[in-house]
Amino acid sequence: VFFLRKLLSSSPKEMEAIPGSLGLPVVGESFSFISAFSSPSGIFNFMKERQERYGKVFKSYVLGRFTVFMTGREASKILLTGKDGMVSLNLFYTGQQVLGPTSLLQTTGDAHKRLRRLIAEPLSVDGLKKYFNFISTLAVDTLEQWPAKKKVLVLEEASTFTLKVIGNMIMSLEPMGEEQEKFRSNFKTISSSFASLPFNLPGTAFYEGIKARDSMYEMLDSTIANRRSAESSHQDFLESLIMKHTKSGDGKGDDQENKLTDQQLKDNILTLLVAGHDTTTAALTWTMKFLAENPQVLEKLREEHRLILVKRSDGATLSWSEVNNMPYTNKVINETLRRATILPWYSRKAAQDFEIDGYQIKKGWSVNLDVVSIHHDPQVFPDPEKFDPTRFDAPLRPYSYLGFGNGPRMCPGINLAKLEICIFIHHLVTKYKWTPLEKDGSVQPTLVRMPKNKYPVFVESL
Ligand code: HEM
Numbered sequence: 001v002f003f004l005r006k007l008l009s010s011s012p013k014e015m016e017a018i019p020g021s022l023g024l025p026v027v028g029e030s031f032s033f034i035s036a037f038s039s040p041s042g043i044f045n046f047m048k049e050r051q052e053r054y055g056k057v058f059k060s061y062v063l064g065r066f067t068v069f070m071t072g073r074e075a076s077k078i079l080l081t082g083k084d085g086m087v088s089l090n091l092f093y094t095g096q097q098v099l100g101p102t103s104l105l106q107t108t109g110d111a112h113k114r115l116r117r118l119i120a121e122p123l124s125v126d127g128l129k130k131y132f133n134f135i136s137t138l139a140v141d142t143l144e145q146w147p148a149k150k151k152v153l154v155l156e157e158a159s160t161f162t163l164k165v166i167g168n169m170i171m172s173l174e175p176m177g178e179e180q181e182k183f184r185s186n187f188k189t190i191s192s193s194f195a196s197l198p199f200n201l202p203g204t205a206f207y208e209g210i211k212a213r214d215s216m217y218e219m220l221d222s223t224i225a226n227r228r229s230a231e232s233s234h235q236d237f238l239e240s241l242i243m244k245h246t247k248s249g250d251g252k253g254d255d256q257e258n259k260l261t262d263q264q265l266k267d268n269i270l271t272l273l274v275a276g277h278d279t280t281t282a283a284l285t286w287t288m289k290f291l292a293e294n295p296q297v298l299e300k301l302r303e304e305h306r307l308i309l310v311k312r313s314d315g316a317t318l319s320w321s322e323v324n325n326m327p328y329t330n331k332v333i334n335e336t337l338r339r340a341t342i343l344p345w346y347s348r349k350a351a352q353d354f355e356i357d358g359y360q361i362k363k364g365w366s367v368n369l370d371v372v373s374i375h376h377d378p379q380v381f382p383d384p385e386k387f388d389p390t391r392f393d394a395p396l397r398p399y400s401y402l403g404f405g406n407g408p409r410m411c412p413g414i415n416l417a418k419l420e421i422c423i424f425i426h427h428l429v430t431k432y433k434w435t436p437l438e439k440d441g442s443v444q445p446t447l448v449r450m451p452k453n454k455y456p457v458f459v460e461s462l
Contacts, residue, residue: 018359020069042449043345080399151457153454194274284424290335333422348368
């Protein structure tokens with residue numbers, strides 16, 4: 001009892017002025033938070049209940065942290081685009097250890113800007129062109145297997161697809177074979193350690209995650225060494241970063257600003273994998289789920305994709321310019337990311353004292369932006385539960401839609417994610433129909449919201 005009292009009394013005294021409850025000793029409000037998180041409406045009810053009681057800013061103690069939750073367009077503007085150095089990203093301890101100190105997610109200010117510039121270049125629309133054929137062929141090959149299966153677990157299939165895409169983009173990994181298997185198994189272990197309990201003991205998820213990370217880094221080390229010694233060149237992400245930023249001779253006269261050390265290279269390749277894989281997997285899975293539940297939307301989407309086929313008489317497959325001209329598909333993606341809100345809250349740490357909605361936030365506090373409530377605000381999105389892509393017909397007010405975030409930390413993988421989804425959806429809706437096999441609407445209580453039942457469907461050719 002003494003220990004529990006001590007723990008509770010160690011709650012920041014300054015937080016007293018913030019309305020809200022810190023819940024039970026030790027666990028705080030974690031149980032109600034997790035149970036809301038894995039319900040079909042996600043953290044929405046947890047947030048709504050407290051927002052009604054305390055207002056748009058309230059405190060809680062969840063998942064081992066004293067946290068201030070905030071919502072609304074004003075809060076998102078301040079937290080996401082706030083003055084330089086006001087907030088930093090707030091990873092879980094295990095995530096920090098696994099990703100390494102030079103990860104984009106752990107840098108701030110000018111160092112963050114510089115790293116982003118280097119990383120964003122190969123992820124630009126132009127930089128992505130060279131991966132187009134690989135992604136399209138892989139989507140066709142993946143879908144061709146589906147009708148022969150009694151039950152397709154969409155989540156698993158989407159996960160395999162997106163991992164093969166990123167493995168190829170980053171280091172030209174072949175979609176099949178031993179290397180791919182090793183990459184996949186290491187990545188899965190790393191992924192499940194990302195927000196695990198912080199005990200680095202044999203057998204724990206954290207320990208296994210660090211081991212898998214080291215094995216992934218060995219793979220990268222040997223690929224980097226091969227690239228440096230070999231004459232042949234590859235058309236991948238690793239090559240472009242090595243060529244531009246680390247391969248430039250003895251360093252004399254080099255532009256240090258544009259160089260990455262091997263550690264930075266590896267930490268950030270892993271960062272892209274971690275940040276880009278589960279999110280795109282979830283987005284693809286939710287897209288299929290919402291389309292199956294909304295046949296009119298599916299029909300309209302099919303129209304857009306059939307027109308592409310009709311317009312073309314040469315029988316060629318999908319082209320780059322066609323993917324860049326799919327207005328309705330883009331609205332479907334936006335609406336999916338609004339309804340599913342794959343990353344339900346964006347976590348920050350106050351890097352200095354500041355004021356928000358009349359409350360004093362102190363340096364070091366953990367502040368979370370509740371994005372689910374922003375995406376379900378009936379003032380901006382009338383009948384918010386309804387899946388309706390036409391909401392995006394007209395431009396929305398700034399900071400009311402945050403599917404890929406906003407400000408200096410806005411998702412640098414937006415083009416890649418959209419490209420993968422557009423290509424996959426094109427081949428899917430023009431050739432197949434699918435029927436959901438279970439109606440369980442719950443989600444996995446992981447950081448990225450995924451359907452719990454992996455979304456099993458039955459697939460037929462059209
Ligand atoms: C549909 C798929 C995706 C969604 C919904 C998504 C969403 C987001 C969001 C909301 C953020 C900002 C989070 C915050 O402000 O705290 C973010 C950041 C980030 N995303 Fe994505 N993302 C997706 C795909 C990708 C892909 C494919 C990649 C890379 C290959 C990627 C790499 C990153 C990175 C590195 C950051 C951190 C940026 C920084 O801190 O400067 N994401 N993403």
